[in-house]
Amino acid sequence: MIQIVxxxxxxAVVVLTGTALATFALLWHAPGDPALAIAMARHNAVAPTEVIDLVRSEAGLDAGFSAAFQAWIAPLLVGDFGQSSVTGRDVWPELVTAISYTVPLALAALFVGLVVSVPLALIATRNPGGWLDRGAVAVASIGVAIPAFWLGLLLILLFAVQLGWLPAMGARTSAHMILPALTLGLGVAASLTRILRSGILEARDQAFLPALRRRGVIHRDIERDHVAPHAAIPFVTVLGLELAFLLEGLVVVEVIFARPGLASFLVSAIGARDFPKVQAAVLVTAVVFVVVNLLIDLLYRTLDPRIGEHDA
Known part of the structure; x- marks a missing residue:
């Protein structure tokens, strides 16, 4: 097990290193002059040539790609994310503030997805092919097809504009999180419902289950000991992949609902070509993906030890 970990x-180290290098290269070779973009973001106006040259020197843009990348990556290895090229403030406190808005929203959306998908899938599989099953599949299919931005606008029109029950913009109270969490969570629930339903039905078709029933094993024990672990493997896989959906959808949803967070942090940093802030946001996102994938891999081996036999 230690060797597997x-x-x-x-x-994970290879993935994070490649992510850092690729992101830096994309920003470095993007069209336009990064020094000009930083100077305009810093002064809110077109800066004279001497100011642009000064910004280029301060940001290390005149040192060449390799030297600039090494100058950025070296402090990062000891936990120093550097200072913003635009504001001059430390990147890490600003990033933590943005994450403090984004993480609760992501967790709330994931909670909504689980609360909706698990009961819906269990209800659907009670009578496969019945009207409840067909209805659940139809609802899940529609949920997968609806874009997050469109669903968000519909929820704003219904619950904020027409009914006036919930606030539409901002992040001042917990009520401001309900509509964004529903927008993201319903999309997650649609995918999870479909995969959990399919996993349960496939698990119930395993060839050895009739033999267990003939031996007198009760239905509850079969469902718990054999059906649930078999159905959990694809469910866990999609649950991990849904994190990508959440991070992607958060960018759109935070803009629609005017929420501060990682999306606004990243969008403003990209527009200003603020290398330290962009790199910090991308790396934190990559770390989240890597950690989730590690946990999923370990959970696979807990659910089915045979999965990791060839890695031992």
Whole structure:
């Protein structure tokens, strides 16, 4: 098991290193002059040539790609995310503030997805092919097809404009989180419902289950000991992949609902070509993906130890 964890960690290091290098290269080679973009963001106006040259020198843009990347990555290895090229303030406190808005919203959306998907899938599989099953599949299919931005606008029109029950913009109170969480969570629930329903039905078709019933094993024990672990593997897979949906959807949803968070932090940093802030946001997102994938890999081996036999 230790060898498996070490291999997973080594893969994680490779992924994070590649992510840092790729992001820096994309920003470096993007069209336009990054020094001009930083100067305009810093002064809110077109800056003279001497100011642009000064910004280029301060940001290390005149040192070449390799030297600039090394100058950025070296402090990061000891936990220093550097200072913003635009404001001059430390990146880490601003990033933590943005994350403090984004993480609760992501967790609330994931909670909504689980609360809706698990009961809906269980109800659907009670009578496969029945009207409840067909209805659940139809609802899930529609939920997958609806874009997050469109669903968000519909919820704003219904609950904020027409009914006036919930606030539409901002993040001042917990009530401001309800509509964004529903927008993201319903999309997650649609995908999870479909995969959990399919997993349960497939698990119930395993060839050895009739033999267990003939031996007198009760239905509850079969469902708990054999059906649930078999159905959990694809469910866990999609649950991990839904994190990508949440992070992608958060960018759109935070803009629609005018919420401060990682999305606004990243969008403003990209517009200003603020290298330290963009890199910090991308790396934190990559770390989240890596950690979730590590946990999923370990959970796989807990649910089915045979999955990791070839890695031992």
């Amino acid at each position: 070490v291999n997973l960690l080594l893969r």
